[in-house]
Each structure stands twice: as C-alpha cells, then as structure tokens.
Amino acid sequence: MSSRKSDILLPLVAGGPRPWVVTLRSNILLPVLVVLMWPLGRLVEWSPYVNDYFSHVVLMVGISVTLAVSLQLINGVAGQFSLGHAGFMAVGAYMAGYATKTYAPDFAAAPQTADAAMVAAFFLALLVVMTTGGGLLAVIFVAVRRTRRVHRALPGVLAVVLAAWFVHDISAARGQAELPWYLLWPQILARLGDVFEWIMGMAAKAAPAVNSIVPACMKSGTTLLAALLGGGIMAAAAGLIVGLPTLRLRGDYLAIATLGFAEIIRVAVVNSEALGKATGLSVPPYSIEPNPEEGMAGQRIFPWIYGWMLITIVVVWRLANSAKGRALQAVREDETAAAATGIDATHHKVLAFVVGAFFAGIAGGLYAHLDGYLNPNSFGIMKSIELVVMVTLGGLGSISGAILAAAVLTWLPELLRAPADWAALLLRPFGVRGAEDLHMPQWLVDALAAVGENRMVFYALLLIVMMLLRPRGLLGGRELWPQRRTLHARPPAATEDMA
Amino acid sequence: MQEFFQQLINGLSYGAIYALIAVGYTMVYGVLRLINFAHGDVYMIGAMAALYAAGGVYGLSSLPWSPGAGLLLNPAIWLGAFALVAGLLRMAGRPQGRWLRSVLTVLAVLTAAAAASEVLTRAVRAAGLPSWPGAVLVLLTAMVNCAALGYVIERVAYRPLRNQARITALITAIGVSMFLEFGGQAVFGASPQAFPQLIPGLEEHPELCRIGGVVIGRVDAMIVAVTLAMMSGLWWIVMRTRTGMALRAVSFRFDTAALMGIDVNRIIAFTFVLGSALAAVAGVLVAVRSPKVDPLMGLMPGIKAFVAAVLGGIGNVPGAVLGGLVLGVTEVMVAGYFPQGSQYRDGVAFVILIGVLLLKPSGLLGQNVVEKV
Numbered sequence: 001m002s003s004r005k006s007d008i009l010l011p012l013v014a015g016g017p018r019p020w021v022v023t024l025r026s027n028i029l030l031p032v033l034v035v036l037m038w039p040l041g042r043l044v045e046w047s048p049y050v051n052d053y054f055s056h057v058v059l060m061v062g063i064s065v066t067l068a069v070s071l072q073l074i075n076g077v078a079g080q081f082s083l084g085h086a087g088f089m090a091v092g093a094y095m096a097g098y099a100t101k102t103y104a105p106d107f108a109a110a111p112q113t114a115d116a117a118m119v120a121a122f123f124l125a126l127l128v129v130m131t132t133g134g135g136l137l138a139v140i141f142v143a144v145r146r147t148r149r150v151h152r153a154l155p156g157v158l159a160v161v162l163a164a165w166f167v168h169d170i171s172a173a174r175g176q177a178e179l180p181w182y183l184l185w186p187q188i189l190a191r192l193g194d195v196f197e198w199i200m201g202m203a204a205k206a207a208p209a210v211n212s213i214v215p216a217c218m219k220s221g222t223t224l225l226a227a228l229l230g231g232g233i234m235a236a237a238a239g240l241i242v243g244l245p246t247l248r249l250r251g252d253y254l255a256i257a258t259l260g261f262a263e264i265i266r267v268a269v270v271n272s273e274a275l276g277k278a279t280g281l282s283v284p285p286y287s288i289e290p291n292p293e294e295g296m297a298g299q300r301i302f303p304w305i306y307g308w309m310l311i312t313i314v315v316v317w318r319l320a321n322s323a324k325g326r327a328l329q330a331v332r333e334d335e336t337a338a339a340a341t342g343i344d345a346t347h348h349k350v351l352a353f354v355v356g357a358f359f360a361g362i363a364g365g366l367y368a369h370l371d372g373y374l375n376p377n378s379f380g381i382m383k384s385i386e387l388v389v390m391v392t393l394g395g396l397g398s399i400s401g402a403i404l405a406a407a408v409l410t411w412l413p414e415l416l417r418a419p420a421d422w423a424a425l426l427l428r429p430f431g432v433r434g435a436e437d438l439h440m441p442q443w444l445v446d447a448l449a450a451v452g453e454n455r456m457v458f459y460a461l462l463l464i465v466m467m468l469l470r471p472r473g474l475l476g477g478r479e480l481w482p483q484r485r486t487l488h489a490r491p492p493a494a495t496e497d498m499a
Numbered sequence: 500m501q502e503f504f505q506q507l508i509n510g511l512s513y514g515a516i517y518a519l520i521a522v523g524y525t526m527v528y529g530v531l532r533l534i535n536f537a538h539g540d541v542y543m544i545g546a547m548a549a550l551y552a553a554g555g556v557y558g559l560s561s562l563p564w565s566p567g568a569g570l571l572l573n574p575a576i577w578l579g580a581f582a583l584v585a586g587l588l589r590m591a592g593r594p595q596g597r598w599l600r601s602v603l604t605v606l607a608v609l610t611a612a613a614a615a616s617e618v619l620t621r622a623v624r625a626a627g628l629p630s631w632p633g634a635v636l637v638l639l640t641a642m643v644n645c646a647a648l649g650y651v652i653e654r655v656a657y658r659p660l661r662n663q664a665r666i667t668a669l670i671t672a673i674g675v676s677m678f679l680e681f682g683g684q685a686v687f688g689a690s691p692q693a694f695p696q697l698i699p700g701l702e703e704h705p706e707l708c709r710i711g712g713v714v715i716g717r718v719d720a721m722i723v724a725v726t727l728a729m730m731s732g733l734w735w736i737v738m739r740t741r742t743g744m745a746l747r748a749v750s751f752r753f754d755t756a757a758l759m760g761i762d763v764n765r766i767i768a769f770t771f772v773l774g775s776a777l778a779a780v781a782g783v784l785v786a787v788r789s790p791k792v793d794p795l796m797g798l799m800p801g802i803k804a805f806v807a808a809v810l811g812g813i814g815n816v817p818g819a820v821l822g823g824l825v826l827g828v829t830e831v832m833v834a835g836y837f838p839q840g841s842q843y844r845d846g847v848a849f850v851i852l853i854g855v856l857l858l859k860p861s862g863l864l865g866q867n868v869v870e871k872v
Contacts, residue, residue, distance in 0.1 A: 253813075256805065261849070261853070381802060460677035460678035468659055
C-alpha cells in the first residue's frame with residue numbers, strides 16, 4: 001500500500017526518470033497554483049476592478065472550486081454518490097455566520113470588538129452539547145445492540161410505539177388539555193441548553209483576558225478564522241452524522257438519502273428562529289480594511305477564499321494519492337472486494353464524508369462572510385445538483401477536472417447574462433467604460449440580450465451537449481498535471497519483482 | 500376519529516398523485532437503472548399542455564394560433580432544434596452514426612404529437628368546457644404531448660449514453676430537467692397561471708358525500724378514481740400484453756432479454772412513453788385540484804415521488820404505488836397533527852425515507868439483491 005516505496009523502486013526497474021524528478025514533477029502543482037493566484041489577487045484588488053461585480057465573480061469561483069474539490073473526494077475518489085453537499089455548506093455557513101453575527105457584530109468596521117474568544121467558546125459549547133446529546137443517543141443504541149433480542153424486535157417495538165403515539169395523539173387532539181408526553185423532549189433539550197449557557201458564561205468571564213493577548217490589528221482575522229474552523233467542524237460533525245447511518249446504503253439509495261439529509265437541514269434552518277427562518281440571516285461581511293462609504297469591501301477576503309481553496313486542493317490531492325486514497329479508490333471500485341483484502345470500508349467512507357464536509361463547511365462560512373446575507377433557499381437541492389454537475393463534468397476522480405468545471409460553470413451563467421458587459425469589463429483597463437463603447441451592431445446587441453434573458457436554458461443545453469460529447473467528463477478521470485505512476489500503469493514484471 | 504379519517508382521505512388523494520409520478524420513476528429505474536430527474540418536469544409539461552388545450556391562457560374561443568400546434572410547438576421547436584444540434588454534433592464525432600435517422604424520428608414523433616393535439620384541441624373546443632367529454636379530451640391531449648416528450652427525451656438525451664457510466668445519463672437527466680424548467684419559464688412565463696375549470700359543478704358542489712361527518716370531496720374522489728383506473732390499465736399492459744412481458748424481461752435482465760430477440764430500444768422507449776403519460780395524468784389532476792400551474796411546479800413533487808419510489812423499493816411498480824400513498828398520508832397527518840406541522844411538511848418525506856432505508860434498505864416491497872464479486 002505504501003506508494004512512496006514503489007515510487008523509489010520503480011524507476012530502477014523500468015528505467016524511468018530519477019526519483020527526484022518524479023518528486024519534483026508530482027509536487028509542481030502547489031508552486032504553480034501559488035504563482036497563478038498572485039496575479040489574480042492583484043487583478044481583483046486592482047483599481048479598475050476593486051469592489052466590483054468582476055471581483056465578486058472571481059471570489060465566487062474560489063468558493064465553488066473549494067466546494068467542488070471537496071465533493072470530488074466523496075463522489076469521485078471514494079465513489080460515494082452524495083447529493084447533499086449543499087447541506088454541509090449550509091451548516092458551515094449558518095454556524096460561522098451566526099457566531100460572528102452574535103459575538104462580533106461589527107467586526108468588519110471595528111477590529112477591537114471582534115471577539116475571537118467568544119466565537120471559539122460558542123463552538124466549544126456547541127460541541128459539548130452535541131457530544132452530550134450524541135452520547136445519550138449512543139448509549140441507547142449500544143444498549144439496544146447489547147440485548148440482541150430487542151434489536152431483532154426493533155421494528156415491532158417501533159410499530160407498537162407508533163401505534164401508542166397515534167392513539168394518544170388522537171385523544172390529545174380532542175382534549176387539548178395538557179402537554180402530551182411526546183412533547184417532553186424540549187425539556188431535555190432545555191437541560192442541554194443550560195450546559196450551553198454555563199460554558200458561554202465561563203467564556204464571557206475569560207474572553208477579555210484571552211482577547212488582550214491578540215493584537216488589535218489581528219482581531220477580526222482571528223475571529224474569522226475561529227468562525228470558519230468552527231463552521232467547518234460543525235459541518236464535519238454533520239458529515240459524520242450523515243455518513244454513519246448511510247453507510248449501509250449504496251449507489252442511488254445513498255444519493256437519495258444524502259439528498260434527504262440536506263433537505264432536512266434546510267427545513268430545519270427555515271424553521272429556526274435564531275437562524276432567521278425563511279427571510280434569511282444577515283451576517284457582517286468581512287474586510288480587514290473597513291470602507292463604509294463603498295459598502296461591502298470584498299477585496300481583502302480574497303486571500304481567505306483562495307487560501308482555503310489552495311488548502312482544500314492540496315489536502316484532497318495528497319489524501320487521494322496516499323495509501324488512504326488508494327484504499328478509498330479500492331472501495332470505489334468494489335466495496336466487497338476491498339473489504340475482502342482487509343480494507344475497512346466503513347472507516348474510509350466516513351473519512352471521505354468527514355473531510356469533504358469539513359471543507360464544504362469552510363466554503364460555506366466564506367460564502368456567508370462574502371455576501372453578508374444567507375438565504376436558506378440558496379442551499380437547496382439545486383445547489384447540491386449544481387455541485388454534482390461540476391464534479392461529473394470535470395470527470396469523476398479528477399481534481400483538476402473539478403477545479404476546471406467549477407470555474408467554468410460558475411462563470412458561464414454570468415457570462416451568458418451579459419456577454420458584452422464582460423467583454424467591456426475585460427477591456428476596462430484599456431479605457432473602455434461600458435458595453436456601449438464597443439460599438440456593436442444592433443442585431444448583435446439584441447441577440448446577446450436574448451441570450452442573457454434565457455441564459456439558464458442555454459446553460460442547460462450546453463450541459464447536455466457537453467455530456468453527450470464527452471461522456472466521461474472534460475478530463476475523463478485524468479489530471480492536468482503529471483501523476484505519480486498509478487497501480488495500473490505499473491509494468492507487470494515490476495509488480496512481481498516487488499512482491 | 501372523524502378528523503383522522505378526514506386527514507386520511509386528504510392524504511390518499513395526495514398520495515395518489517405521488518403514486519402516479521412515482522410509477523414513471525420506478526419503471527424507468529427498473530429498466531435502465533437511471534434516476535430520470537426530468538420526470539417531475541414532464542409532469543409540469545403535462546399540466547401546461549392541459550392548460551393550453553383548455554384555452555386557459557387565451558380563453559377557449561379566441562386562441563391566437565392554431566391551438567394544437569401552438570401548445571406543443573413551443574417546447575417542440577426548442578427540442579427539435581436541440582435534437583438537430585445534438586445530431587449534428589454526434590455526426591461530427593462519429594460519421595457512421597445513425598444521426599439522421601434519429602433526428603428524423605424525433606421530428607416525426609413531434610409532428611405526429613402536434614397533429615394529434617391539434618385534432619384533440621379542436622375537439623375540446625367543440626365539446627366546450629367545463630364538461631366531462633371536454634375534460635377527458637384535455638387529459639388525452641396532455642398524455643399525448645407528454646408521451647411524445649418522454650420519447651424525445653429518451654432518444655436525444657439518454658440513448659446516446661446507453662453504454663456509458665450511469666452517472667453520465669444522470670447528468671444529462673439533470674440537464675433536461677433544467678432545460679424544461681427554465682425553457683418553461685421562458686415560454687410560459689415564470690408566474691403561476693390560473694387553470695380553467697374542466698369538470699362541471701366542481702366548484703358549486705365540492706362535496707361528493709358525507710360518511711359519518713367525514714366529507715369526501717368530489718376532487719379527491721375523482722383523483723383516486725382516475726388513479727385507480729390508470730393503475731389497472733398499467734397492470735393490464737404490464738402483466739397481460741406481449742409488450743408488457745417484454746418490459747418485465749428487460750427489467751429483469753437487460754442483455755439476456757436482448758438475446759431472446761426483444762428489441763430493447765423499443766421497450767425502453769415504450770417505458771418512457773408509458774411513464775410520461777402517467778405523469779401527464781398526475782399533472783392534470785393536480786392542476787384541477789389547485790387551479791394554478793407554474794413552470795417550477797414539477798421540482799418538489801418530482802423529488803418526493805422519487806422518494807416514494809425508493810420507499811416502496813425502486814424498480815417495483817406496486818411498491819411505488821404503496822410508497823406514494825404512505826408518503827401522501829404521512830405528510831398530511833404531520834401537517835394536521837403536529838404543532839406547526841405544516842412548516843415541517845417538506846422535511847417529513849425525507850425523514851420517513853431515511854428511517855425506512857435504515858431499517859430496510861431495499862424499500863418496503865423491494866427484494867434484497869445479493870452482490871457477487
């Protein structure tokens with residue numbers, strides 16, 4: 001399973017390039033990406049574009065790429081067809097957004113009020129409460145598992161409980177006298193809420209001391225980091241919760257179950273008073289250099305978004321090419337056969353879900369602080385489907401494909417919306433002020449307007465045509481950059497020698 | 500108890516709609532192992548076709564263009580142009596492909612459907628609305644259009660990808676679904692439109708009868724009756740005809756069926772036609788019950804119907820019906836009994852789904868398939 005050893009051994013047998021060449025070639029991606037990002041960052045912060053639609057689209061591309069790459073780990077590398085990625089994104093976005101909204105209300109404008117300690121304590125308290133609740137459930141579950149007979153009779157027991165509930169419910173609907181017994185669970189939740197309050201109280205005492213350690217100029221940055229990490233961890237916990245029960249399911253059943261979980265998360269958000277119900281949640285948008293006159297200053301969030309994008313790409317890419325990644329691929333190809341060779345399929349599937357969900361949560365948190373407004377409908381089924389489309393169009397298992405497809409599919413609707421404006425936008429440094437400066441003929445203007453009006457129709461058509469022409473995705477499961485040799489590419493003789 | 504039975508009846512009428520849509524999902528899945536995401540939008544097109552056939556947009560007497568052509572041709576022109584483009588693109592990739600035949604077939608089917616709806620819509624105009632013959636004719640128009648649409652979708656978007664990975668066809672299914680939704684918004688307009696009254700006396704006498712205080716509405720009774728009739732027809736086709744036997748064979752084992760001399764392509768196309776026609780019936784029934792239609796009406800019912808199909812064991816037609824009924828009844832019960840239950844209504848479908856999948860992953864009526872390595 002150790003890929004490193006084979007990489008060193010292989011060239012000696014097959015007469016390939018020297019080991020250091022292999023290492024350099026397969027690690028070239030990181031410096032190339034960093035070098036590519038530098039001019040992009042300069043472009044977004046450049047005076048013709050700053051605080052503009054253009055920079056907003058560029059930042060959205062970064063978030064989409066993070067989401068697509070993290071989904072590629074679940075869908076492409078581990079082969080677990082998940083249709084619920086928007087749910088993880090929603091968890092990250094709402095958790096991070098709620099924390100900063102509550103404990104750092106104007107951290108964009110005034111760094112000294114940005115309370116990193118309270119945000120961190122919020123997530124800590126939440127984790128403790130969740131662990132306690134989860135522990136209670138786990139104890140019940142283990143107790144049921146211990147007594148095998150109860151376990152076998154579980155459906156029957158459930159049916160009896162349901163029948164009892166039903167009878168009681170009907171009588172309660174008639175009487176409406178006192179609180180029915182099945183509504184007692186809010187009291188249990190209230191006890192858990194007390195724990196939460198207690199930890200928050202402790203944190204409020206400790207917060208000034210902790211905050212005095214952080215210099216004022218770093219305060220909002222630290223707060224954002226705490227919020228993002230907390231949102232990511234909450235999303236990872238959601239990934240664990242979704243991953244564990246759905247492990248029994250395969251293929252389409254798994255897809256529909258994950259879709260169901262995402263939808264449940266959305267419905268929960270829509271019904272939550274604290275998270276703004278259906279009207280949405282306003283979150284303080286992020287910028288280190290406040291500029292209230294110009295509204296939201298998007299420029300300084302660029303390093304955050306593209307930095308996390310880079311971290312996601314590197315982590316997913318290293319994970320996919322590690323021994324664990326090989327195990328994930330084995331689970332993807334044939335779960336039963338993989339289990340027969342000693343791979344713990346359950347562990348690896350949960351791993352993929354948790355890591356993927358973590359980065360989706362981070363992307364959600366960034367999205368929350370980019371726009372400053374969260375609407376539960378933007379985390380619906382269509383968002384999940386959009387992400388699956390990105391991953392599949394890029395080619396399942398191909399990380400560079402996911403990056404490419406995410407960038408193209410995020411930009412395409414914007415391009416179709418107003419193609420002439422985009423041409424003008426790109427020419428703006430050369431003195432073009434708007435689309436009217438291009439002096440296009442009237443028929444072209446009309447045609448482009450018609451395209452812009454029906455842009456989603458064209459988007460759908462392009463999607464179908466692209467899939468018909470390249471059924472295995474844009475890159476067909478390969479990568480843009482040179483790969484370490486895979487197991488399949490290895491000459492048979494070499495494999496025997498090594499064994 | 501009275502309220503309980505009242506809710507039960509409402510739930511059954513909702514569930515019957517889910518069942519009609521779910522059957523289309525489950526049949527396609529049984530044959531192709533494909534989640535036909537566009538199925539919910541076929542249901543929407545069914546309601547829209549009925550709207551146009553009933554003259555809901557312009558009034559029955561003053562249709563601006565020849566009604567049948569007009570009603571079908573909006574989507575048809577789009578799809579026909581798309582079929583041409585796709586065919587040309589495939590020709591560029593594979594010169595020996597039968598692209599011309601495919602394009603001509605698609606155009607022929609669309610023309611036939613347009614001609615049929617022309618005749619039917621004229622008949623609707625002659626019969627007048629609201630009237631029973633008129634309602635049946637409107638239903639027939641919707642079924643013909645959706646059947647044609649289902650055929651075209653299969654031919655254009657799924658058949659070229661038959662030998663590829665299943666996820667590929669899933670993505671084109673999503674593409675077709677988005678195309679129909681956004682194309683529908685472009686063609687029909689994004690806002691909901693009122694659906695004209697089809698059945699005489701429905702608004703004046705909404706109650707059919709009362710049994711011990713439980714009101715049985717005429718609409719609910721009609722929905723259940725039509726669903727029962729459609730299901731009996733489906734049962735007859737699948738169990739008692741040669742085509743149905745071939746359908747069962749294909750769904751049992753694809754390649755063996757081909758070896759037995761069954762024209763698999765024809766059977767698959769037939770499955771799509773059948774499922775789409777049933778979706779059209781569901782669309783018309785919903786349009787009659789809640790007299791308004793809009794281009795995004797297929798999104799949520801489509802996904803819930805798929806949940807119903809999974810609930811009953813996907814690939815299993817009686818399972819789909821059972822799953823649809825269970826889903827409909829549970830949704831209505833939750834909305835009726837829980838405090839603020841109507842807000843959680845959309846989530847309930849998925850909670851049941853996950854519960855069933857955890858206890859019995861193959862669905863209520865599905866069989867466990869043992870996997871060989």
